[in-house]
Amino acid sequence: MNAAVLCVSRGIARVTGAALGPYQTAVIRIGFSATWLLFLLRELPHRGELYGPDSPWSHDLAEQLIADNGSFTALMWSDGRAWFEIVYALAVLSSVLLLLGWRTRTMSVLFMVGVLSLQNRSVFMGDGGDNVIHLMSIYLVLTRCGQVWSLDARRARRAAAARARGERVADRVGPVLWCASGFLLLTVTLAGGLDGDWFVPALLWAVWLALGVWWAVGRSAEGSQPRILLDVVTNVVHNGALVVIMAEACLIYATAGWYKIQGSRWQDGTAVYYPLHLDYFSPWPALSDALAANGTMVMLITYGTVAVQVAFPFTLFNRRVKNVLLAAMMIEHAVIAVTLGLPFFSLAMIAADAVFLPTSFLRRLGGWAARARGRLSGRGPAGNPADGRATVPGPRTRAGTAGGTAGTAAAGTADGKDPEHTRVGFRA
Template identity: 75%
Template sequence: MNGVALSVSRGIARVTETALGPYQTAVLRIGFGLTWLLFLLREFPHRHELYGPDGPWSWGLARRLTGDNGAFTVLMWSDGRVWFEAVYALAVLSATLLVLGWRTRTLSVLFMAGVLSLQNRSVLVGDGGDNVLHLMSVYLVFTRCGRVWSLDARRARRAAAARERGERAGDRTGPVLWAVLGLVLAGATLSGRLVGHDVEWTVPALLWGMWLVQALWWAAGRRAGGGEPRVLLDVIGNVTHNAALLVIMAEACLIYATAGWYKVQGSRWQDGTAVYYPLRLDYFSPWPALADLLAASGTLVMLLTYGTVMAQVAFPFTLFNRRVKNVLLAVMMTEHAVIAVVLGLPFFSLAMIVADAVFLPTPFLRRLGGVVARGRWWRRPAAVPGGSGVPAQGTAEDAGAARVG
């Protein structure tokens, strides 16, 4: 019993004292932010037809649908063209700043609001990757995804260095941003746009909750320094982060498991010909010669069909063996890259590759970050308390991150 109690105690300590997987969540932040940003930029010339006032899915139809299902979208606050342009521009800006890791606590919320607003405005626009992005944008809000590879990390290190020199590290941008967003939330709430009979309470409650958490975090850091209130908030933040990370992993496994088991029930997947048919569709053939080359080989089509099913069904079970998991992870990412090129679904594939990246080993991500960044501020984080802090190399934070990989 002593051994069991000790293991449980260590597990609780890990979950409460450490935000696991800082590199994995940084990859999710950068990957999903970049996926959404690239999509918005690519569709910028067509934005009015997809999400705006010129689309076949009119504002009135969207109003009726959101009134029935209670979906959150700020585009229902007004049908004006200026309002739509402002929301679209803010979605682009929030995605850009999230990729850079600037004020990630706030920007993750704004990023979620942008994703939900545009996607819930036109529910018929998407290719499957939008569903993944939709879910992950909500989960990211609960993670401490700015602890590495971010401008927040650099600011935290500079603040720590200033405190070591005996200087006072002030932050004016954070309180101003918090106050402005509070005024926006208050105005939307009082006008009945944020909370009404046709809007579910979940997203508005999350927006207000995160705004209040920001106030508590600032007050704890300013009034109590490094005392018990800040320690308590750190524990709550770590537990919330780790729970969200677990949900993200479970979601990725669920996507593959359900896709694989549904494929098993299909006759075309059973006879090994399912991959052939999308290769013959003009709509999914940006490179017809390449699609024809793949479809011409019956053996290759059969191997791809059966291999896809086996990989998707087996993926959740491979997580118990690190080496097998890493091999199958490389196979799945390669498969999505091939889908992006052959079938012309780049954003669906990119969203799935980013979701897969949560299972990548931490040593690999750290080496990759060092190669890509080529800057010391990416590779030498310092331990700083708080949600924007960064784990130090060789600390318990990295040890916890390594266990995730």
């Protein structure tokens, strides 16, 4: 009995004391924002046909469907070309900034607004990859996904260093961003732009208020009561969202796997043969033919796919098996990207898989990236030893800024710009 109580209280301490998985949340932040960014850039020449005012899925058609389902899209606020171009540009910009982790929380909200606005404007243009990004863009808003590998982490580190030297650090950008977004939000709400389903508007207002409270509380001393309380709440929300993200990934695989088991083609071992012979999913017919030529191979891949998808959620209880399956799934998605001509779907799935990557691997990855960048930017070797040290796999740090500092020392030392923005105010 005592042991159980101890166990529970230890668990509570863990989920309230830290925003867990700083590297995992950072890698999916980078993964999804990069996927969406690359997609938007690739579709630049087709953007008007997909989401613009004169898309075949016209503004009027979209309006009728949205009046029915109440989904959120800023593109319904006006049918003008200028507004569309602004929204598309903002979607690109917010993807870049979320990727870099600049004002991560605010950018994650903007990223979500961009994703939902474009996708909900033309629902029939999307596929499974869009669906993944759609869901994850909402979940990401609730995470502290900028703790490492972000400009925010670097800013926090520099602010801490400056304060340690006894300097006063002030953040001007945060309050300006907050006031501007508050003004926009109020205008849109009063103009009736958020009259559809209640969920997204509520989320927007909640995050805005939370950021305001964080700023107000952030002015008080580091160890003050309200600040600790706010930190705990933010951690709990982050950890909850992280659980949802992982559960979502499991649901995707479980659904895909269990439904396949019921299909005759997956049972007779020929299923993989068919998509390779669909005109819409065979950009390289010769490659498709080669892959589908051997009946035994097709059968092994068919059965392997089902087995891996069904098994994956259960392997989470065993680290080593989980990592093997994870590698298998990432490779399969990379192959799908090429053979079925679904690069953005595959990228999104790989990004979702990445939430299960082990911390030690991610830190090594961060080390390689930092070293590669150091070499590219032609800095002397002086900066590099520090990078190496900072990214050696180590014991779990108590996440938050502590973990962030260790992990991104690399990024920070290699970079060395940006003397401003040195206050932690808006990191929530």
